[in-house]
Amino acid sequence: MSDTTKKWLFLFVLSIIWGSSFILIKKSLLGLTPYQLGALRTIITGIFLFSVGLKGLKSIKKNEWKWIVISGFIGSFIPAFLFAIAETEIDSAITSILNSLVPLNAILLGFAIFKIGFTKRQLFGVIIGFVGTSILILRGAEMNPNQNYLYAGFVIISTVMYALNVNIIKKYLQNVKPLSIATGNYVGIIVPAIVVLLFSDFFTDETFANPNFKMSMVYVIILSFFGTALAKVLFNTLVQISTPVFASSVTYLMPVVALTWGLLDDEEFGWFQILASAIILVGVYLGNKGRYKKSPK
Template sequence: MQNTNLKWLYLLILSIIWGSSFILIKKSLLGLSPYHIGALRTLITGLFLFSIGLKSLKSIKKQEWKWVVLSGFLGSFIPAFFFAIAETEIDSAVTSILNSLVPLNAILLGFAIFKIGFTKQQLLGVIIVFIGTSVLILRGADLNPDQNYLYAGFVIASTVMYALNVNIIKAHLQNVKPLSIATGNYVAIMIPALVILCYTDFFTNATYAHPNFKMSMIYVTILAFFGTALAKVIFNTLIQISTPVFATSVTYLMPVVAFSWGILDGEEFGLIQCFASLIILFGVYLANRKKA
């Protein structure tokens, strides 16, 4: 399959996987703390990647390891905790909307730090998406006045880290296999995750006795396998066969999936938010449409 068609297939798969991640985090929080979720997500993902990708580490050159480690912390480790902390106060659907800021940051940081150019059409598309995202956020705040939107800062900080990560992969790890990058990321971040898990109250009877503990463990395992391990390999591949802006366009489509799960879980969703979602999809099309 040609890269043009393959990148759209990967984009669709990722939107479904990552769009479902937010509801999985929400359900995991019923029996686990955000620190448990972040650490367990990292450890389970790392064990899976090691089982299939340990041999691939040999292909990473010595000078590339610093970028692999940095990519691991910015693209996986810190956001795994930040998203879980954010969802203790704001809805899963709203979190997915805020995540749409990634492409805007990818363009700005790519230009400012990595000297990666962008077109006026791409910038216009991102601006349109940002407008649609803003409408969704404001409407969400109206529908949920009791939520603490200061916690949205954790999501926004994560979008900056994600944007830095995609530019690092594009600029410095373009020739490294996606599985090697993903596995190398977790070589660096599994030990810190284990330390955090040990210094929280995870290994206590109180945690195991929680009525939602078993189901939360199932949710976080699904999240780690699909939402992190499998998705990370696909995402790294997508970055390499397309551009940072196209790869991060997955964050435009994720809210559609996340809102669907949110509705099923009882989260409020209005007509204005439907309209804003259409604006977002139009922005995706505009940002990625090739000129005649």
């Protein structure tokens, strides 16, 4: 399979996996607090990755471990909590839509900090995709006036972190195996996650007595395996065989999946959302047509 075919396949699979993660977060929060959810998601994902990827850690060079740990915190640990907090006030579909800011941030931060260039067509595609997400946001605010959109700030902060992470992987970890990157990430963040869980009142009778607790744990396990462990390996591979802009454009396809789940979960969905989703797809196509280039130093 050629890299071109592989990158589009990975993009499609990741959009389904990550697009479904928002509804899993929503369901997990029925029996868990945001801090319990974020900590459990990190710990369970770490266990999955350690079971298959510990041997690969030997291939990581000493000078790469700094970037591995930084990548773990900004690409996994902190966003796991921020998204959970955001979804206590904002619908899962709206959260996924806000997450579409990642490609724009990836281009801007990649150029400003990492000296990674982009083509005019890529920038145009990102702008079109952003227009589509803006329509979805405005329509969502109109249809859900009681939601606290200040919590959108937690998602926006996460998109900046994701954008930094994708550029770090491309610039500093290009030659590290994707599974090794993911496993190494969790070597650095699993202990802090355990500390958070211990102070989150998880091990109390009140938590275990919650009627939604058992199903919430099922959702967290599914989220950890598919939405985090498997998805991180696929995403790291995608970054290495494509570009930061292409890889982060998965966040343009995710809202389509998330909105479908939202519809099935009785969240409102109208023609404006369908139109905006179509605009987003056009943005993905244009944003990833053309060659990736280095910016002048």
